[in-house]
Amino acid sequence: MLPRLDGKTVLILGGLGFIGTALAHRSIALGATTIVVDNLLQDHGGNPYHFEQLKNQAEIYIKDIQSSDVLASLISKADFIFDLAAQTGHLRSMQNPCLDCDINVVAKLKILELCRQLNPSVKIIFTSTRQVYGKPQRLPVDETHPVHPVDFNGIHKLTAEWHLQMYHQIYGIPSVILRLTNIYGRGMRIKDTTQNFIGFWIRQILEEKPIPIYGDGKQIRDPLHVDDLVQALLLAALSKHSTGQIFNLSGSEPVTLDTLAQKMIQAYGSGSCQYIDFPEGKKSIDIGSYFGDSQKIKINLRWEPLVSLEDGLRDTLEYYQKHQSFYL
Numbered sequence: 001m002l003p004r005l006d007g008k009t010v011l012i013l014g015g016l017g018f019i020g021t022a023l024a025h026r027s028i029a030l031g032a033t034t035i036v037v038d039n040l041l042q043d044h045g046g047n048p049y050h051f052e053q054l055k056n057q058a059e060i061y062i063k064d065i066q067s068s069d070v071l072a073s074l075i076s077k078a079d080f081i082f083d084l085a086a087q088t089g090h091l092r093s094m095q096n097p098c099l100d101c102d103i104n105v106v107a108k109l110k111i112l113e114l115c116r117q118l119n120p121s122v123k124i125i126f127t128s129t130r131q132v133y134g135k136p137q138r139l140p141v142d143e144t145h146p147v148h149p150v151d152f153n154g155i156h157k158l159t160a161e162w163h164l165q166m167y168h169q170i171y172g173i174p175s176v177i178l179r180l181t182n183i184y185g186r187g188m189r190i191k192d193t194t195q196n197f198i199g200f201w202i203r204q205i206l207e208e209k210p211i212p213i214y215g216d217g218k219q220i221r222d223p224l225h226v227d228d229l230v231q232a233l234l235l236a237a238l239s240k241h242s243t244g245q246i247f248n249l250s251g252s253e254p255v256t257l258d259t260l261a262q263k264m265i266q267a268y269g270s271g272s273c274q275y276i277d278f279p280e281g282k283k284s285i286d287i288g289s290y291f292g293d294s295q296k297i298k299i300n301l302r303w304e305p306l307v308s309l310e311d312g313l314r315d316t317l318e319y320y321q322k323h324q325s326f327y328l
Contacts, residue, residue, distance in 0.1 A: 003238065009032065010078070012027070012034065012082045014086060017038065018195075018226065024054055025054075033059070035074055039062065039063060066102075078119065078122050080124075082233060083124055090154075100153055116167065121174070123243070124174070124176075128158075132149055136289065139291055140292055141291070150285050161246070165244070168244050177246045178297075181290070182222070185316050190324070203324070205270075208270075213261060214286075216275065220256055221257065222252075222254045222291035222292055223251045224249060242300065247294070251291075253309050263309060266310075
């Protein structure tokens with residue numbers, strides 16, 4: 001059970017995206033003054049439909065996070081900053097590494113500088129990625145696993161982690177890093193596989209098209225429902241034990257892509273799969289099988305994933321049956 005956040009100000013960067021919107025709804029429900037910043041750039045995660053959901057409940061700024069004039073006033077009054085603003089496409093990072101660096105490194109450094117200058121006590125909760133580990137040397141992957149990114153997105157996320165740790169060690173700015181696995185649920189991008197293959201699979205099922213599975217379908221993943229992620233984000237924000245720490249977040253049920261597809265088909269009631277070769281450029285940055293070890297966050301923050309894969313897929317499919325048009 002999370003405490004009320006009455007009297008607290010929560011700043012969510014990238015707050016009109018998939019995860020940011022879910023977090024904003026929860027933050028509002030807990031009584032926080034909730035401020036959302038998002039540039040709503042096409043194909044970068046933010047969704048105008050999420051703006052409509054939140055416009056009467058949150059303070060919303062349609063701005064780039066590199067607009068320091070706007071961010072300065074917002075950072076100065078925040079108790080917590082959830083930094084979810086990112087370029088998350090791995091293939092896109094290989095195609096345009098400079099843009100990925102601008103968004104995932106340079107913009108983050110500017111935010112840290114504003115915090116140092118204006119509000120050094122604000123706590124930053126940063127969403128990183130399992131991609132920092134690269135191809136796993138062992139499974140499950142815990143936080144002691146070597147980091148060896150296989151794409152620019154992973155390199156830039158790791159660089160942002162190091163900047164956060166440096167600002168914590170040298171300037172005392174409190175922060176916590178969560179390394180995410182495949183997150184799914186209401187509000188995710190379903191248009192294509194740029195950010196989330198599970199979302200695109202949802203679209204294929206609803207349009208009565210085969211689910212495309214790259215390779216032989218035996219790769220392992222550990223999907224985590226967005227509601228469980230939001231709980232972890234808020235626990236990380238509120239716990240003193242999280243400051244300065246890195247936590248893996250993973251689902252409770254590692255599954256092969258084959259099994260995941262079949263569970264999705266069962267949840268919907270129909271569907272099929274199609275095995276295809278990896279597209280050019282994707283095979284070289286594919287990490288193979290992955291599932292994480294989340295014991296550290298379970299022990300330190302008493303977090304547990306509560307949404308079963310079956311229930312999560314069913315809920316997600318029902319949502320997009322009603323709202324699919326807003327996500328295409």
